Amino acid sequence: MISSLEKSSKRKRSRSRLPQQKSSSSCSASSKVDAATLASTLQLQEQRRDVVYSLIALGMKFGLLVLGGVSLLKLGFAYYQRVNRHAELTEVLDQETAKWLVKQKRFDRLFTLGGDRRFMYEQDQWIAPNRVRIIWR
Numbered sequence: 001m002i003s004s005l006e007k008s009s010k011r012k013r014s015r016s017r018l019p020q021q022k023s024s025s026s027c028s029a030s031s032k033v034d035a036a037t038l039a040s041t042l043q044l045q046e047q048r049r050d051v052v053y054s055l056i057a058l059g060m061k062f063g064l065l066v067l068g069g070v071s072l073l074k075l076g077f078a079y080y081q082r083v084n085r086h087a088e089l090t091e092v093l094d095q096e097t098a099k100w101l102v103k104q105k106r107f108d109r110l111f112t113l114g115g116d117r118r119f120m121y122e123q124d125q126w127i128a129p130n131r132v133r134i135i136w137r
Helices: 002-016 018-110 115-122
Strands: none
């Protein structure tokens, strides 16, 4: 009760000094508004700063994601090239092995019975058929 009576008496006093308090109350009111405005401005700045930092972090994460994706693509392409080269080398090796086996069989047949005659018959492109053949023994 006392507090409500004190408030009412303060109101009555403030009404009597209305012109004088107007300037002081406007300063206090403007200082209160200024403090509230300042607080809201600072809060908005902090929120904007948080948004900017969040965007920077998002950009960095996106950059790392792109970097990882490009690295995986490069790695996949390098693996693909390696597999293709291996397939090419395997095919060339198979062809050369087949040639080598044919030549090895021909060489082995040379040292069998009648191998020298077969060798001479195979070499007919060196000596024309209408030429005299001389075989040294």
